[in-house]
Amino acid sequence: IHLGEPQVTGDAPTIEKSSAHFICEEFGLLFEFGSHSEMGVSVKNIDISLGEISVDLNEGLISKKKKPSGTHVDEPVQPATESDLIAKKEQKKQATLAAITKHTPFFPEKFSLTLPKLDVKFVHKEHHVVMENNITAVQFKSIKSQSIEDESTRIDLQLDFSEIHILKEGGSSIISLQKLAVLSFVCIPS
Numbered sequence: 001i002h003l004g005e006p007q008v009t010g011d012a013p014t015i016e017k018s019s020a021h022f023i024c025e026e027f028g029l030l031f032e033f034g035s036h037s038e039m040g041v042s043v044k045n046i047d048i049s050l051g052e053i054s055v056d057l058n059e060g061l062i063s064k065k066k067k068p069s070g071t072h073v074d075e076p077v078q079p080a081t082e083s084d085l086i087a088k089k090e091q092k093k094q095a096t097l098a099a100i101t102k103h104t105p106f107f108p109e110k111f112s113l114t115l116p117k118l119d120v121k122f123v124h125k126e127h128h129v130v131m132e133n134n135i136t137a138v139q140f141k142s143i144k145s146q147s148i149e150d151e152s153t154r155i156d157l158q159l160d161f162s163e164i165h166i167l168k169e170g171g172s173s174i175i176s177l178q179k180l181a182v183l184s185f186v187c188i189p190s
Contacts, residue, residue, distance in 0.1 A: 021055065021056050022055050023054040024050055024052075024053045024054075025051045026052075027051070028047075028048065028050070029046075029047075030045070030046070030047040030048075031043055031045070031046055032044045032045035032046075036105065038105060039105055039106070042105070042106070044108060044109045044110070045109060046108045046110070046111045046112070047110075047111075047112050048112070048113045049114045050113075050115045050116075052118075053117070053118045054119045055119065055120045055121070056121050057120070057122045057123070058122070058123045058124065058125065059123075059126065097189075101188055101189065104153050104188050107142075107153075110143055111142040112139070112141045113139070113140040114139050114140075115135075115137075115138040117134070117136045118135045118138060119133070119134050120132070120133045121133075130169070132165075132169065133165065133167065134168060135163070135164050135165075136161070136162045136163045137160070137161065137163070138160070139158075139159070140158070140159050141158045141159075142156065142157050143155070143156045147187070150189075150190075151190045152187050152188060152190055153187070153188040153190070154185055154186070155188070156183075156185045157185065157186070158183050159181070159183075160179075160180070160182075161177070161179070161180040161181075162178075162179060163176075163177065163178055163179075164176070164177040
């Protein structure tokens, strides 16, 4: 790894592309720090940029789970009442909300991830099946803001794709989308 002025770069022996299962030739990471009254130093901005990613999968990489060979017999589980299940779900929801609220100050004000292209190829040699999937121009953005009215934290989320080709063979694909955008926001009470 070489530490340069604006970036960190690494040199590694080039792997023959046909033998690698995962290839990402570029990786960029930018952190911008700021001061925070409660935490001291905070992360204001995180920007992650990746080069093209290629993933090659085959049936050998997907392992089959073996059943345990022991003859262990489980004790019968007592059935829970519906009110117990509802109470347990509510406790879990409250604990999750408390954890998110506690860690909200650690979320960066801005976060972005860019990926120019993702190729995923699956080959099943025994059945002579080749499935290709391509996604181009993936961009994810998140912006955190503070509401003045109720002091809650709002996180705006945006995910954009330029082209998606699922189960592609040759020039055609089963599913082909030219543009997809997903917009959402989350309000976290203080």
